[in-house]
Amino acid sequence: MAPQPLPCTRPTRADAARNYDRLVTAARETFAQHGTDTSLEEIARRAGVGIGTLYRRFPSRTALLEAVYVDEIQSVCDRAYDFDRELEPFDALAAWLRSFLGYGLSKGSLASELTVALGKDSPFFQVCKVNVQEAGKLLLDKAKAAGEVRSELELMDVMRLVGGINMGRDIEPEQANRLLDIVLCGLRPAAS
Amino acid sequence: MAPQPLPCTRPTRADAARNYDRLVTAARETFAQHGTDTSLEEIARRAGVGIGTLYRRFPSRTALLEAVYVDEIQSVCDRAYDFDRELEPFDALAAWLRSFLGYGLSKGSLASELTVALGKDSPFFQVCKVNVQEAGKLLLDKAKAAGEVRSELELMDVMRLVGGINMGRDIEPEQANRLLDIVLCGLRPAAS
DNA sequence: TTGCAAAGCGGAGGAGGCCTCCGTATCGTA
DNA sequence: TACGATACGGAGGCCTCCTCCGCTTTGCAA
Numbered sequence: 001m002a003p004q005p006l007p008c009t010r011p012t013r014a015d016a017a018r019n020y021d022r023l024v025t026a027a028r029e030t031f032a033q034h035g036t037d038t039s040l041e042e043i044a045r046r047a048g049v050g051i052g053t054l055y056r057r058f059p060s061r062t063a064l065l066e067a068v069y070v071d072e073i074q075s076v077c078d079r080a081y082d083f084d085r086e087l088e089p090f091d092a093l094a095a096w097l098r099s100f101l102g103y104g105l106s107k108g109s110l111a112s113e114l115t116v117a118l119g120k121d122s123p124f125f126q127v128c129k130v131n132v133q134e135a136g137k138l139l140l141d142k143a144k145a146a147g148e149v150r151s152e153l154e155l156m157d158v159m160r161l162v163g164g165i166n167m168g169r170d171i172e173p174e175q176a177n178r179l180l181d182i183v184l185c186g187l188r189p190a191a192s
Numbered sequence: 193m194a195p196q197p198l199p200c201t202r203p204t205r206a207d208a209a210r211n212y213d214r215l216v217t218a219a220r221e222t223f224a225q226h227g228t229d230t231s232l233e234e235i236a237r238r239a240g241v242g243i244g245t246l247y248r249r250f251p252s253r254t255a256l257l258e259a260v261y262v263d264e265i266q267s268v269c270d271r272a273y274d275f276d277r278e279l280e281p282f283d284a285l286a287a288w289l290r291s292f293l294g295y296g297l298s299k300g301s302l303a304s305e306l307t308v309a310l311g312k313d314s315p316f317f318q319v320c321k322v323n324v325q326e327a328g329k330l331l332l333d334k335a336k337a338a339g340e341v342r343s344e345l346e347l348m349d350v351m352r353l354v355g356g357i358n359m360g361r362d363i364e365p366e367q368a369n370r371l372l373d374i375v376l377c378g379l380r381p382a383a384s
Numbered sequence: 385t386t387g388c389a390a391a392g393c394g395g396a397g398g399a400g401g402c403c404t405c406c407g408t409a410t411c412g413t414a
Numbered sequence: 415t416a417c418g419a420t421a422c423g424g425a426g427g428c429c430t431c432c433t434c435c436g437c438t439t440t441g442c443a444a
Contacts, residue, residue, distance in 0.1 A: 013439095015393080015439065016440095019392085040431075044394095049393080050394030051395075051431085052392095052394050052395070053393055053394065055431090104312070107308070108308060108309075113308050115304045115307065116228070116300060116301075116304040116305050116308055117300075118299055119297065119299035119301075120297035120304070206412090207410065207411065207421065208411095211421085231400080232402075241422080241423075242422060242423030242424060243423075243424075244403090244423050244424070245422055247404080386444090388441105388442095389442095390441095391440075391441100393436105393438065393439085394435105394437090395434105395435105396433105396435100397432105399431085399432090400429105400430090401428105402430095403426105403429105404425105404426090406423105409421080409422065410420085410421070411418105412419095413417095414415105414416095
């Protein structure tokens with residue numbers, strides 16, 4: 001499947017765009033701190049808008065969750081390209097992998113609530129996954145080309161290892177980072 | 193991890209046990225037909241009990257979902273042992289695998305809503321998984337011993353193949369069964 | 385710069401779900 | 415058979431969901 005642009009419905013009129021951003025930001029921050037079962041009324045309050053404004057832009061709870069998720073996926077992809085420009089190939093790959101520790105099907109996570117609403121194998125998740133894979137493949141291929149990563153590694157191998165770290169229940173960030181250090185060490189070509 | 197008994201809180205007093213069964217049955221049937229977002233009040237109505245009765249036995253929505261899930265897992269395990277007694281080894285394995293097509297992280301499924309509440313890697317899911325794996329391993333080992341399945345296959349291999357079928361979004365039962373037939377064909381030892 | 389049409393705003397209100405409480409009913413044992 | 419313990423169930427209060435409509439703001443054309 002060729003990558004498609006991520007679905008985004010940000011309006012163009014100034015006041016509407018500002019409220020869209022405020023809602024997505026308030027939702028992301030609230031979900032990160034309290035889990036995704038916060039009421040829409042509470043999210044609207046934290047965004048400083050009316051519940052009617054939220055519903056005009058996001059016709060359902062799932063629509064808001066999708067917007068937050070797409071926003072995060074867009075950030076993941078943007079960081080890949082930023083790291084590609086700013087860092088050496090292996091460092092870019094490492095920084096990128098480190099930046100999305102914490103995503104996964106944990107309790108109260110965005111991904112798990114969207115799985116209930118859409119199904120794990122929905123077109124929505126497929127589009128997001130393809131975009132992330134394209135960004136990751138860029139970094140992996142450059143690190144391979146620089147001789148800094150084992151040439152037999154596929155992106156799916158790396159994603160599985162990171163996914164395994166994310167699968168740990170309520171993992172502490174320090175532990176997650178230690179485990180990632182181990183994975184990164186293992187990505188290096190064997191000393192000859 | 194040594195298998196532990198599945199968590200079950202069925203009461204012993206007659207009227208309470210009867211209502212427990214009615215609630216679990218009503219919940220399972222309703223979730224199968226309408227997805228898991230049916231209200232608890234609706235489930236109590238369909239079970240023919242009061243909402244207070246539901247809350248006396250299941251202090252939260254998640255508690256009821258766990259009971260339904262455990263009931264399904266217990267059925268999956270019981271069927272394995274029943275098929276083991278009643279069928280030839282390969283037929284037993286095939287019947288067992290066929291019997292749980294349809295489980296997975298699809299839209300509105302029990303497993304996906306429980307993932308939101310508990311996390312994918314929760315102790316609850318671990319205990320369920322261990323029990324299923326023990327039952328499956330019994331059938332697989334017997335089919336191998338009878339020479340009817342490739343000896344190099346591990347239970348995780350088989351579960352992954354079936355999981356892949358279950359991952360298809362809103363798959364039709366006929367298609368799921370066709371795909372399983374393909375998998376079963378592939379489990380056979382190669383003709384020499 | 386001004387006027388105006390279109391788009392956006394927001395909160396009250398109705399419906400439904402969640403959950404507790406308490407008077408009544410049933411069960412099971414002595 | 416009697417009685418204490420446990421179970422039952424639905425009303426009521428609170429919260430969330432979601433729509434509706436009067437009011438406000440935006441942005442473009444004249």
